[in-house]
Amino acid sequence: MQFHHHGYVSGDPRVLRAAGTGIDRPAELPEEMDVLIVGSGPAGMLLAAQLSMFPSLTTRLVERRAGRLEIGQADGIQARSVETFQAFGFAERIVAEAYWLTAMNFWAPDPQNPSHIVRGQRTKDDPHGISEFKHLIVNQARVLDYFAEYAANGPARVRPDFGWEFVGLEVGTEGEYPVSVTLRRSAGDDEGTERIVRAKYVVGCDGARSRVREAIGRKHIGAHAQHAWGVMDILAETDFPDIRTKCAIQSHEHGSILHIPREGGYLFRMYVDLGEVPEGDNGAVRQTSLEQIVAQANRIMNPYTLEVRDVAWHSVYEVGHRVTDKFDDVPVELTGRQDPRVFIAGDACHTHSAKAGQGMNVSMQDGFNLGWKLAQVLEGRSPASLLSTYSAERQVIAQNLIDFDREWSSMMARKPEEFDSPDALAQFYVDTAEFPAGFMTQYAPSILIGTDEHQALAAGFPIGKRFKSAHAMRIGDANPVHLGHHHRADGRWRIYAFADAPAAGQPSALGEWAEWMATSPDSPVATFTPAGADVDSVFDVKVVYQQTLDGVEFGDVPEIFRPRVGPFAVIDYEKVYAVDADQPDIFDERGIDRGGCLVVVRPDQYVAHILPLTARDELTRFFAGSMLAQQDLAAAS
Structure with missing residues (x-):
């Protein structure tokens, strides 16, 4: 870490000197801004953190919640993300509090007694040594906290504007701030009141039901896989011997569990197979109770038992695989002739199962890809056409993710007898380790990527x-x-x-x-x-x-x-x-x-x-x- 080159720093060197728009930053949303970020999820908070390094820019982030996220659904941090955390200066701190996922065990029916499960293979999490960093487990809320700290300590002093809900936008063709955005207060004494702000660029990081995506006419393409899972973060009494090791557990008759220990030494997460969802279910499976999920987990884990003592969070979801047709507001036929003004990132443009641990990780890389490009354009160092490379680069990566997750989640849902060999699931995990770790991304030649001549x-x-x-x-x-x-x-x-x-x-x-x-x-x-x-x-x-x-x-x-x-x-x-x-x-x-x-x-x-x-x-x-x-x-x- 380097500091003192602008004069002696007597306090925390991570708190950079305020400059430009960070000096006397107004508490209230201004009428005009360079970048408006909608949503404080992983993509939005990384984007805010990166843009906080550019005090010549006015960056604001609106979030409909009244305050910080207290518990998030995502928890897997791939090694590529830890490399990214290193770039933002908090890798060491988050590694210290995280669970280190160094191995994965595979459990299957006992050939001598199929109603019982037995441990089969043990595999290393990174058998190929593709990164010096570990695969971590830490709650999404803590990841957002670290990015929020970085953003608040940057020269531009970027902090979320909580209690603002996105309503809609219109993109004009004239003026310095051509995007008009309607916002509504979602918390506070003035809840329900609306106002219009104007921005040069808007980035929708507002989740799978993104209103920004709808406002620019983009469509999620894909469908549900007609399979449901219950997920729970719990403290429990159990005699299962691998409770502090990541496990894939396959039973003979009752489906599978993906088991993931959590940070802190006691908490753990289970993705519990609830089976195929019948046609015409219309979401009824999502009403499955916690008690039913726990009972199913016990059936799968037999002869081991699970007695839940406390539940931090639980949910039921149906596996879906969707990717948006484009990640910006420029019609396909005008790509290359019109520069984008509105972008979407994270779950707003790709959704999939949680079991590959990719959602938060890929979302952060969306934000990292876009942030520096916005800064180069807004500071006059690059033409606006540079921003077209965001959708061109990240849509391909999202589709690769969907393809991988579809294969991984379908394998997790198979019955043991449907595999060619007892080791097939474990071998797939080892052979494809580079992809879920985040290192298979390879951008094609473009104005930003050279050819391979040398x-x-x-x-x-x-x-x-x-x-x-x-x-x-x-x-x-x-x-x-x-x-x-x-x-x-x-x-x-x-x-x-x-x-x-x-x-x-x-x-x-x-x-x-x-x-x-x-x-x-x-x-x-x-x-x-x-x-x-x-x-x-x-x-x-x-x-x-x-x-x-x-x-x-x-x-x-x-x-x-x-x-x-x-x-x-x-x-x-x-x-x-x-x-x-x-x-x-x-x-x-x-x-x-x-x-x-x-x-x-x-x-x-x-x-x-x-x-x-x-x-x-x-x-x-x-x-x-x-x-x-x-x-x-x-x-x-």
């Missing part, structure tokens, strides 16, 4: 996939670190320059590239950094040398990797790295060519491009595809 230069950083961190040694303070853990949710692009063989200070391809990057008027830094801003305000440029700590002298490193930042122009010492002698060599571990290369990473942590150190014009052209030259803007003004 992929071989860094084979371990697949273009379009998230930047997979690795160990490195920071030269400035001799600290071993995970390279990717210093990628903050601050809207900046990362450019990792992996050096060729010569040491720092010796003639090299890296040295020539660094000199061009720092001094050429054609470099991305010169072209796309606003006048008067810190040299690393748009591009966070880092170097990784092939030598170990003693082989790199900080003073010999090119200036672009030792920028002077802040009002006092002090050197940033955290951009220069070497191989960590006590860990696998990052060049070998990530398949990086010893001739060096550039790895370009988007603000949302996805690898955007890989280029050789000699590809200077290509680097600038890549950024020109989605960014505006700041010299041209300055000249025009």
